[in-house]
Every structure is written in C-alpha cells, then in structure tokens.
Amino acid sequence: MKYISTRGSAPALTFEEAMLSGLARDGGLYVPESIPQMSAADIRALNGLPYEEIAFRVMRPFVGDTFSDETFADLIAKTYAGFGHNARAPLVQLAPNHFLLELFHGPTLAFKDFAMQLIGQLFEEALTRRGERVTIVGATSGDTGSAAIEAFRGLDAVDVFILFPHGRVSEVQRRQMTTPSEANVHALAMDGHFDDCQARLKDMFNDFDFRDEVRLAGVNSINWARVLAQVVYYFSSAVSLGAPDRKISFTVPTGNFGDIFAGYIAKRMGLPIDRLVVATNQNDILHRCLTSGDYHTSEVHPSISPSMDIQVSSNFERALFDAYGRDGKAVAQLMDELKSGGFKVSQGALQALAENFDSGRVSEEETLATIKSAHASMGELLCPHSAVGVKVAEAQRDPATPMITLATAHPAKFPDAVEKASGIRPGLPERMADLYDRPERVTRIENDLGALETLIRERLAN
Ligand SMILES: Cc1ncc(COP(=O)(O)O)c(C=O)c1O
Ligand SMILES: N[C@@H](CCOP(=O)(O)O)C(=O)O
DSSP states (O other), X not given: OOEEETTSOSOOBOHHHHHHHOSOTTSOOEEESSOOOOOHHHHHTTTTOOHHHHHHHHHHHHHTTSSOHHHHHHHHHHHHHTOSSTTSSOEEEEETTEEEEEOOOSTTSBTHHHHHHHHHHHHHHHHHHHTOOEEEEEEOSSHHHHHHHHHHTTOTTEEEEEEEETTOSOHHXXXXXXXXXXXXXXXXXXXXXXXXXXXXXXXXXXXXXXXXXXXXXXXXXXXXXXXXXXXXXXXXXXXXXXXXXXXXXXXXEOSSSHHHHHHHHHHHHTXXXXXXXXXXXXXXXXXXXXXXXXXXXXXXXXXXXXXXXXXXXXXXXXXXXXXXXXXXXXXXXXXXXXXXXXXXXXXXXXXXXXXXXXXXXXXXXXXXXXXXXHHHHHOOOOOHXXXXXXXXXXXXXXXXXXXXXXXXXXXXXXXXXXXHHHSOOOOOOGGGTTGGGSOOOOEEEOSOHHHHHXXXXXXXXX
C-alpha cells in the first residue's frame, strides 16, 4: 500500500513513512493510492466481534508490512484497554431510528482518543525499531491537543509541543493540556484562532530546514493514521444496526473534516452508508461550500462549540482531491487561491461532493435548545458539539433509515454551556476529579513562526 499527496508532486510513501512525516513535502496531505474493499460477507462477519477485532480487520489492509499481524493486533489491544466502556464506542437510542454513537469514553473524553491512543502506540513501536526521535507539533482547538499530550506524555522518543488559541478553549481542555508534568510535554498558548495555530504548524512543515533539523512529525488529522483509526467506528456501529443488509446514515459534527472524511473512506471501502451529513456551528464555511461551491474564509466567531470554530478545514483538501478526479495540480491551484481568501469549486467537483455529503448549520440558540430538549426528553446530556450534530440529524434524517449521530465529546468538557442550557453542571469522572487543583504549566507565545521555531529549538536543546 502506497500513499500519495493530494497536490501530486511529493514522493509516494509507505504507511510508516506517511505516518511519521505528517504533511507531504509539496504541502499536500497523504491519501492511499487505492482504497481496499470489504465485501458484504466481510462486513457481515464483523457483527458481534469485539471492537479491537473490528479495528484490526478494517485497518489491516492500509498498514502494509509496517507491522506484523501479531504486533498490530497487540498494539490495538493496548490502545483500547484503558477506555471506560467495554463496547469502546457504544450506541444509545435517542428516538426511533436515531442513535447516538458515544465516542467520549477514552482517557481525555473526546473522540480524538480513538486515533491518538493508537498513534501513540504505533509511533512508539516504529521509532523504537528505527532508533529515532521525533518532535511532534500539533495545533488544537482543544481536543486534539489534550488527546495528543495524553498519548505521548513521558515517551522517550518524542517531544510534544501543542499550540492552542489563547483564551479560546474551555477550562477543562486547557487544564488537560497544561497540567501534565512530564518534561517532554510543552503547552503553548498562542495569540489568535485555531486557524492561526494550524497555519503556523503548516508553515513549520514547509520550512524544510527546520523540519529536518527537529525531525518534525504531525499528529493532527493531516496525518493519515488519524483518519484511518476513525474509520473503524463507522463499521462497528453500522454492523450493529444491520449493515450491510440495510443502509445506515451518519451525521457528524464537523470542523477540520477529519471525522466525516473517515466516514467517507468507510463508504468507499464498501460500507453501505446512505447519507453522510456534515453538521457545522455558526462557523459554517463547509455548509456554505457544500451548498453553493463557494469556499471563502471569513472571520471566526467564537461559539459554545469551540472545537469546531474553524474556517480552514484541513481535510476538505482530501475530499476535493477525489472530487477533482485525483488531479493534484487542480488541488494545488485551489490551495494557492485559498491563501488569498478562497476559491470556487467547479460544477463537476461540486456535484461529486454532493453525491457524498449533505450538510446543515446550527446557531448558538439552537445548540442550547437541543441540549435542553435532549436532556428533558431522553435524559441524554449532550456536549455542544454533539448537540450541533443531533439538531442537524433531526432536521434532515429520513425516518426509514437509521441515523447515527456522532457524540464527539463528553459534556463535562464544556460544563458552562451545558449548565446554561440544561441547568445541570456535568461532573468529571472520578479519575479526573482533581483537575481543577493541579498546577498549570503553559507558555504564552505570539503568532509568529520565528518565535515558535526559536522556542522549540531552545526547549529541545535543554
Ligand atoms: C468535540 C469535537 N467535535 C467535533 C470536532 C470536529 O471534528 P473534525 O475536525 O474531525 O471535523 C472536533 C474537532 O476536531 C471536536 O473536538
Ligand atoms: N477540533 C480539533 C481541531 C484539530 O483537528 P484535527 O482533527 O486536525 O487534529 C481539536 O480539537 O483540536
């Protein structure tokens, strides 16, 4: 299995090379050269298997010979052993034919743990075998950062630097990043929005001297391994509701487009997905683009679902690559136009996107009202991101087709918004009960590439 860049001019890499390098050297994102297929019989055989076994069968064909079967199965087993629910990703019924897929039972209470815990294991195994060290730099609107720190804290072969937008993550998210005491963890509160953090991260990848000097690696969803691990729960949930013998739809609260892109990959592998619905908050560039073809960035409006306050949606590039018939030059041209504000998707590409994705947008008021009504009518306390998903799903679903909405974070990560909506302040699990008392360690930094690179060099030298 080889991986190629969405911009068409970086060398093709193996799974291990793509995983350890993150962004392609032409600025693009790696995608598999071809998508492995699962037959109806293969999919039917997943029903009733433990999550770990489903994960092995779904991901194995993408990994090539990077890991032996035995090692890969062992790493998957270690990955999910610490999750707080035996099913790992349990389904809860919200209404007739509407289900919630709870993806928040991992160590940092967000769906990011599904991939990040696995990547931690895969990195450690591969780096130990190669005798190498890497410097991970990640950009976060709150959840990727905490999940990455949890997955890599204390590992010998890795330093991890996380850029988060100062003042724009929830207190729980910030404390999850600033309270770990391991010397290899560096939480950096940067001026600006998440998009600025992600832009500086990409600048570092495109500064080849710096990239090679510090041996830069990325664990945002620019890293294909992140997307791959998220494909698994589309299979596990769909088969438990009758796939492949009936079609299932999914609604996904969306920001950087990684999670919904994983659903698209599941569909391309053969999972009979009827509709994949993108749910956005008031930062609705994806909804606007999917309905009009117009992808122009505007000001980011801070919301009560802050992890989705994103305008430059990284993985949308992967979807565009397929929509443009895998024409890397066309994608490179669009990404150039994005630097000056945006682009217009061609009619053909827009039609290709529309064949795979629907979308909806939810206001702040609607998000609060959905948290309130889901709690009152179903006893389910939703985080604001999951509420965005539920609202869009309720408006758009076909009652005859099961709809699964992804619940992407635990409500206790966003207690203020949840309390405002429902009157209930969700508590953290026992193991995190002292989070508010732990000392914080964080560095304020300006939105400046030079300052960031200098800080990283200095920290690595110490
Ligand atoms: C809680 C939560 N929900 C939804 C999203 C959106 O996911 P994605 O960026 O993969 O679209 C994020 C951030 O990525 C998140 O942290
Ligand atoms: N919402 C994310 C933003 C980064 O997304 P990623 O999936 O590309 O890592 C976050 O919580 O940081």
